Amino acid sequence: MKVGVIGCGNVGSILAERQTSFEIVAAYDSIPERVAAFSDKYGAKPFSDIDVFLQEPLDIVVEVASIDAVKDLAEKVLLAGRDLILLSVGALADDAFREELLATAKHLHRRIHIPSGAIMGLDNVRVGKISRVDKLFLKTTKPPRSLHSDAHVSQCLFSGKARDCVALYPKNTNVAISLSLACGREADVELWVDPKAEQNMHEIFFEGEFGDAYIRICNLPAPENPATSYLAALSVLSLLESLESPLVIGA
Numbered sequence: 001m002k003v004g005v006i007g008c009g010n011v012g013s014i015l016a017e018r019q020t021s022f023e024i025v026a027a028y029d030s031i032p033e034r035v036a037a038f039s040d041k042y043g044a045k046p047f048s049d050i051d052v053f054l055q056e057p058l059d060i061v062v063e064v065a066s067i068d069a070v071k072d073l074a075e076k077v078l079l080a081g082r083d084l085i086l087l088s089v090g091a092l093a094d095d096a097f098r099e100e101l102l103a104t105a106k107h108l109h110r111r112i113h114i115p116s117g118a119i120m121g122l123d124n125v126r127v128g129k130i131s132r133v134d135k136l137f138l139k140t141t142k143p144p145r146s147l148h149s150d151a152h153v154s155q156c157l158f159s160g161k162a163r164d165c166v167a168l169y170p171k172n173t174n175v176a177i178s179l180s181l182a183c184g185r186e187a188d189v190e191l192w193v194d195p196k197a198e199q200n201m202h203e204i205f206f207e208g209e210f211g212d213a214y215i216r217i218c219n220l221p222a223p224e225n226p227a228t229s230y231l232a233a234l235s236v237l238s239l240l241e242s243l244e245s246p247l248v249i250g251a
């Protein structure tokens, strides 16, 4: 499988280091030095023009860049006839943007894959779309370095709805939108900074017709970007691995 990557940062590099059943053949980034260094290190063809990038023979494009990148480039990827894996899920909090993007994908018979990212449980949170939900709450707690904070005591930075949280913290709470989209109901969110925390912790509280669930994910921050959990990169890798498998598990 030939993969094109948008975003040559932390996750992009982890994907490149761990390519197995796929090959990253093309890379695009808005910072030319970054895409050049990525290309030198991993052998992918470097691009600074998205239209030229999309002319490459790619089986799929993986976005691991930013919410702005999704807003600017996702439609172009679909129009170029490529499926898309999208990690900066916060972009889909914008209803008008999401609906237009999904209409394009449907019209062109393309698919947009959302990896599980930094959390677990998205598989069965989807029952929210076909059964009663009484509660969907995400509590995220991160160390100050993940949030560019100088807090000396634990404090709640945000309490409210998922889309308002990701608007304020676009590099830290994409998972709140993944949960909301999976469930078909906007999650309530609290974001905490805790100087005693060493991991990026996500706690999911889900209640409804099925009963109730509590999922706690204690993530090691990625070495090159502590805002991002290492699990997020692994989840893109495992999604890429699973795309061509005849056996589909938990999805």
Ligand SMILES: NC(=O)C1=CN([C@@H]2O[C@H](COP(=O)(O)OP(=O)(O)OC[C@H]3O[C@@H](n4cnc5c(N)ncnc54)[C@H](O)[C@@H]3O)[C@@H](O)[C@H]2O)C=CC1
Pocket: 006, 007, 008, 009, 010, 011, 012, 028, 029, 030, 031, 034, 064, 065, 066, 067, 068, 069, 070, 072, 087, 088, 089, 116, 117, 118, 119, 170, 171, 172, 174, 175, 178, 222, 224, 225, 227, 228, 229, 232
């Ligand atoms: N869904 C989830 O569970 C998670 C999502 N994320 C998101 O995944 C994305 C990638 O994370 P990292 O690799 O850690 O970030 P990073 O900051 O290390 O790397 C991002 C790279 O993308 C490039 N970039 C940013 N905007 C761009 C644009 N408009 N066009 C082209 N290139 C652009 C940057 O120059 C940088 O090289 C981020 O948006 C992050 O918030 C991160 C963790 C979990």
Ligand SMILES: O=C([O-])CC(=O)C(=O)O
Pocket: 117, 118, 170, 171, 172, 173, 174, 175, 176, 200, 219, 227, 228, 229, 230, 232
């Ligand atoms: O990696 C994480 O812990 C979650 C994250 O940054 C996000 O959802 O944007």
